[in-house]
Amino acid sequence: MKRAASIGRTAMVHLTLGGYCLLVLCPIALVLLNSFKTRAGIFDHPLALPAHDTLSLAGYAKVLGDAAIGHMFLNSLIVTGVALVAILLLGAMAAWALTEYGFFGNRLLALFLAFGIMVPIRLGSVAILQEMVALDLVNTLTALVLVYVAQGLPLAVMILSEFVAQVPQELKDAARCDGVGEYRIFFQVVLPLIRPAVATVAVFTMVPIWNDLWFPLILAPSEQTQTITLGVQQFVGQFATDWNAVLAALSLAVLPILVLYAVFSRQLIAGITAGAVK
């Protein structure tokens, strides 16, 4: 009886997760499939696999042949990369400062940062745009990086604080006895120990930045600074949309983030502190 119940429960869990997986993966699979088809193939049989007569790489040829697209990829990579590094570094340092040192206004500062999680940054779009205009940063990648750092920091600080707090006190004490400076303790003792958490935060902050359409559209829509997510829109016309190119560009846009995810997910191993204490 008990066994049957447990099998039933497991089956339910897998059914639910499987169904959700299908729901999420279907559109992506559809984009991938159709990106390899001719225009006629896309419209005649949108759900069919690319067959001999419908197989076409026209979309990819067009996208990869377009120098502007390469530039957009580069913009996206720069913005995401710089913002990510800044968020992780500053977030981890802030988390360390807030949890390790008791200073005046510590709690207030933590609360202020937590506030950023509750209020969507897009509410401040107008003010941000005005500020960027005043700073003469419109149509620069710097504007995007700054906004994304502000957007990602609160959650990063919040999550990393939890993990920094779990680093055993005696480990830090041991380092201090060894004469290790505070910066070194942070970089050589604490940071390696919270690597899994940093990887998690990296994945969570990276995806929304890469996929964002809003801020590139209002802050950096110029040809020079377009990101790939924004750039794909140029294939969507008012009267005719180049579906091959759109689908190919979208498929390609998924790739870098997949690679980054693969890199970080290797770090998502728990139990790295095993052996430190006890």
Next chain:
Amino acid sequence: MAQVQLSNVSKSYGSSQVLHGIDLQIADGELVVLVGPSGCGKSTLLRMICGLEDITGGELRIDDRVVNELPPAQRGIAMVFQSYALYPHMTVRGNMAFGLKIHGADKAKRDARVLAAAKALHIDHLLDRRPRELSGGQRQRVAIGRAIVREPRLFLFDEPLSNLDAALRVKTRIELARLHRELAATMIYVTHDQVEAMTLGDRIVVMHEGRIQQAGSPLELYEHPANRFVASFIGSPTINLVPATAQACSAAGARVQVHAGCEADIPVDAATLVPGQRVELGIRPEHLHVAEGDASATGLRFGGEVTLIEQLGESHLLYLRCADGLELVSRAPGHTRLRMGDRVALEAEAGLLHVFDANGLARRRQAAAIHSGVGASG
């Protein structure tokens, strides 16, 4: 190596004071054990000597230099933590060399020192492993090795054996004693285990509620406890405390009566006691024997029922409940033919007893009495 001097050192967190005016002098090469129940402030004191906690008041000197404000690294100390606190992402070699590396020692020097320490601790075959691949005992050795390679003037140990199992604890304890002899280093060792304290310490400092209760050699604490707390803390099973009344008092001894017919002359300096004063008799379990012969004999006799017998092999413990509710423990060598529920009388050796006044302070025992008493009982 170093001498350490604490003068009137105190510590408060906000309005609550956890250490009150600690005075302690530790000689060069001495191993001093701080012992006491949890919450007595011993670990806090150690962390203050280390520099991990601020000193609220008083003065801490290491080798005649006031180090109150110095960070841990500049005090020339090394600390071994209860949880080992090894860096999990570094190899054993990395762990041991980290401190030296930070201080800019070159690689050849680091390697030589690490290897020497590892050999002394028999962990030289583990140098390339990570802490998680080691057993508890091995981790403990690495932690000690990390302290040794820095060649500190002063070693601090914070309950280093409490995470080990019983057998390993005894083994490591013996090794620590050997290490102390070989290094001839000044060491301060914190523990709550009185056996560790008795076996390791040149000198034991018993602490309670943020104050030093008594400091002295292990045997001095055992034979001349300064007060009731030290008497109960040192010794296992705990000393029996029996309420009594002082009758005749002089510098040579006191006549103490538990109740009519149960009284004896105790050789303690009782000059400050007054007849009629309430006192407590401290009777070590090994100084309480099953009385033989005449049941009407006088002396310190306690009749009662055996409630529990613990056979330890080399000795046995007898738990007795007297008619007036008094509970006593007696330890005698070998086995016993007594059983639970038997009625027996226990007799105390008057020459070996302790007398505590109403404030819990002990009256100094006469040295001659102890030695003749020890001779008689042995």
